[in-house]
Amino acid sequence: MKAKTFKWRHALWLAIFLFSLLCQGQNAMAQEIPNGDGDLLWERPLNGRTVNDAKFHPINGNIIAAMDNEIWEIDPKDGHTIRVFEGPLKIDEDMYLSEIDISPDGNSIVTNGLQYYSGIYFWDYNEGKLIDSLNYFSLIGRFYPDNETMLFWARSSPGGIEGGLVKYNYKSKKVILEKEIGYEKYLQLATLSRDGKYLPIGLYNKGSVQFSMELWDAETLTKIKDFGSPGEIHEFRDVQISDDNQYVGFLSDGGNLHLFNIIELQLINHFSDAYCLAFTPDSKKLAIEIDTTTAAFGSIAYLMDIKTQSNIYSYTLTGGFFRINFQNEILTYGWNSKDGLTLKLISNRWYEVGVNSPFDLKIGISNTSYKNNSLQIITEGIEIINTLMITDTLGKKIYFQNEIPVINNQTTIPLFLPSGNYLLKIISNGKEYTSKFVVVR
Numbered sequence: 001m002k003a004k005t006f007k008w009r010h011a012l013w014l015a016i017f018l019f020s021l022l023c024q025g026q027n028a029m030a031q032e033i034p035n036g037d038g039d040l041l042w043e044r045p046l047n048g049r050t051v052n053d054a055k056f057h058p059i060n061g062n063i064i065a066a067m068d069n070e071i072w073e074i075d076p077k078d079g080h081t082i083r084v085f086e087g088p089l090k091i092d093e094d095m096y097l098s099e100i101d102i103s104p105d106g107n108s109i110v111t112n113g114l115q116y117y118s119g120i121y122f123w124d125y126n127e128g129k130l131i132d133s134l135n136y137f138s139l140i141g142r143f144y145p146d147n148e149t150m151l152f153w154a155r156s157s158p159g160g161i162e163g164g165l166v167k168y169n170y171k172s173k174k175v176i177l178e179k180e181i182g183y184e185k186y187l188q189l190a191t192l193s194r195d196g197k198y199l200p201i202g203l204y205n206k207g208s209v210q211f212s213m214e215l216w217d218a219e220t221l222t223k224i225k226d227f228g229s230p231g232e233i234h235e236f237r238d239v240q241i242s243d244d245n246q247y248v249g250f251l252s253d254g255g256n257l258h259l260f261n262i263i264e265l266q267l268i269n270h271f272s273d274a275y276c277l278a279f280t281p282d283s284k285k286l287a288i289e290i291d292t293t294t295a296a297f298g299s300i301a302y303l304m305d306i307k308t309q310s311n312i313y314s315y316t317l318t319g320g321f322f323r324i325n326f327q328n329e330i331l332t333y334g335w336n337s338k339d340g341l342t343l344k345l346i347s348n349r350w351y352e353v354g355v356n357s358p359f360d361l362k363i364g365i366s367n368t369s370y371k372n373n374s375l376q377i378i379t380e381g382i383e384i385i386n387t388l389m390i391t392d393t394l395g396k397k398i399y400f401q402n403e404i405p406v407i408n409n410q411t412t413i414p415l416f417l418p419s420g421n422y423l424l425k426i427i428s429n430g431k432e433y434t435s436k437f438v439v440v441r
Contacts, residue, residue, distance in 0.1 A: 033302075033314045039347040041329065044079040045339035053099050054333075054343075056325040057125070059106035059389060059397065063331060064125075065343070066097040066111055071123060076329070076345060086129035097121070103147040105400050110141040110150065110170075120152060122170055132170070142192035144218075145402060149176060151199070151218065153187045165199075165221050179221035188236045192218055193245050195403060198262065200248045202236035211236065213250045213258060215265070225265045230256055238276075238321075242283035243386070247306060249277050255291055259306075269309060275299070276332070278322035280351075281386070281430035285312070287322040287330060301332075303350050313350035326387070326427045351430070366409075368424055368435040375413040375437070377424070382406050387427040388413070392420060 046067070054065040062082065063074040071085035098112040102125070109123040120141050122132040134152075142151045144167075152166045164180040165187070181187065181203075188211075190201035199218040204211050213227040230236075230252045238251040241262075250258045257274035260267055276289035286304045301322070303313040319332035328348035335341055363381035370376070375390075383406055390399040404411055417439045424435045 033311050034350070034353050035314050035316065036346065036350050037316050039315075039349050041345045041347050042079040043336075043339075043342050043344040046333070046341045046343060048340070050096075050341065051320065051333045051343055052096055053111075053321070054323055054331060055100050055102050056323060056331070057106055058102060058104055058387065059400070061325055061327070064100060064102060064109060066100050068096050071097065071100075071109065071111065073128070074343070076325070076331075079343065079345065083128055085123055099141065101142050103143045104145055104402050105147045108143070108147065108170075110143065112141050120150075142190075144192070144196040145194075146196075148172075149196075151190075151192055153190065154178075165216075167221070177221055189239050191239050191241055193241050194243050195245065198224075198241060198245055198248075200239050200241055200250070202239055202250055202252075204235075211252070213260075215248065215260075215262065227258070227260055227265075227267070230258055240277055240279055242279040243281060244283035246283060247279065247286075249279075249286070251275075251277055257288065259286070276301070276319045276322050278324050278330075280324055280328065281326050281427075287324060289317075289319050289322070313353060315346065326430050326432060328430050363431070364433045365424070365426065365435040368437040370417065370422075370437050370439045373414065373416050375415050375417075375424075377411040377413070377426075377435075379406055379409050379411065379426075379433075382409075382426075382428045382433075385411065385426045385428050387425075389425045390415075390417075391423050391425070393423070398422065 049067045052066040054063055057064055061076055063076055065072045065074055073082040074080070075082050101110050107125050109125055111121045111123065113119045113121060120134045121130060123129065124131045144151065148169050148171045150168045150170050152168060154164055154166045163186065164178055166178050167176040169176060184205060184207045186204045186206060188202045188204050190199060192199055196218055199216040201214050201216060202211065203214060210229055211233055212229055214223055215225045215227065216223050230250060233252040233254055233256060236250060236252050239249065241248045246262055248260050248262055251274065255273040255275055257271040257277060258267060259269040271288065271290070273291040274288055275291060278287045280287065284306060286306055287301060288304060289299050289301045291299050299318045301315040301317055301319060302311040304311050317332070318334040320334065321332060323331040328351035330346040332346070333341060333343045364379065365377060366380055367378040368375070385404040385406060386402065388401045388404055389397060391397055398417070399415060419439050419441045421436065421438055424437060426433050
């Protein structure tokens with residue numbers, strides 16, 4: 001009887017021991033995050049210059065960067081400078097270009113000049129030169145989807161408002177709508193959703209000496225929601241909104257990042273010691289830099305799944321900003337002991353790790369045809385086309401459109417095209433697909 005009891009207890013303790021080992025193993029695996037420090041595609045020194053902002057061109061994917069008081073176009077394949085845009089731009093030691101925005105059709109660029117020379121500067125991308133400027137406006141400059149309408153924060157404007165938001169058609173040079181906020185409330189930063197619907201802004205109230213995070217309707221310039229104060233801060237550093245209009249992140253000094261769900265209009269996470277953020281093109285993940293003493297340079301960049309709030313990939317690096325293209329490559333700049341400030345592009349291996357699936361799902365273009373003055377596209381596994389572009393065989397852009405819904409795997413684009421061979425390129429959830437079709441008349 002004693003032997004049987006001993007064997008039973010021995011088996012029980014053995015089972016508990018093995019179970020604990022299994023749990024520890026699972027926890028260890030859950031905490032193990034792939035590190036992509038070897039995923040660097042290229043890195044180039046800036047030779048004393050500073051990248052104040054950079055964006056990927058929406059059509060060809062080239063990097064458009066504000067290098068001090070110049071606009072540079074950089075090849076994402078190897079990082080070499082393709083060209084420097086022509087001025088003339090007023091040169092001064094205190095003058096530099098700040099934020100950049102590019103029109104959805106890729107033909108126009110707007111930049112902001114800060115410090116003592118506030119203003120908005122318009123650049124023609126195809127000609128590669130400065131074409132116009134406005135002294136009325138300062139701080140933000142954003143394109144609406146129509147490629148002509150702009151959104152500005154104005155200290156003063158042609159309409160006479162003193163401190164407010166202005167919708168402005170830069171081609172006709174006419175004010176469409178103004179919303180006066182006044183000098184007591186000062187807009188520090190803002191951004192515009194890709195579809196031109198939402199406007200998240202960070203405000204500073206001089207009277208109460210308080211900061212607030214707000215969401216506005218970008219069409220009517222009216223407030224939708226006040227998200228409240230980020231706490232004791234001195235300034236906002238960045239604000240980003242996901243392409244699907246579900247999330248907005250406010251970044252302030254001191255490393256405070258507040259992540260909100262726009263649909264539910266509530267806070268879903270608050271990060272401390274965060275210094276960079278960017279939403280991925282599929283709006284499912286967030287790139288975020290966290291200051292930590294465990295990293296070689298004091299910072300680790302994480303790719304985080306927004307829904308599960310779990311990190312799926314990491315890099316040991318510092319970044320001035322993160323920009324992610326439709327190929328899921330990450331553009332950032334930082335510092336190393338050899339070259340000083342550098343610009344670098346990181347591969348999309350993190351994305352391949354994050355999207356591994358146990359089954360093979362076919363996604364892409366099944367068929368493309370043209371008849372009755374319409375282009376018919378049949379796809380698989382695609383719910384929305386984020387970008388569609390048609391070019392001829394010489395690469396000349398013929399047609400461009402954003403945000404096209406796909407219904408029952410079919411999309412029809414009414415379009416008159418002359419006889420010839422054409423190339424179709426679509427981008428959906430960060431993936432690019434191409435197809436050829438012929439028009440015969």
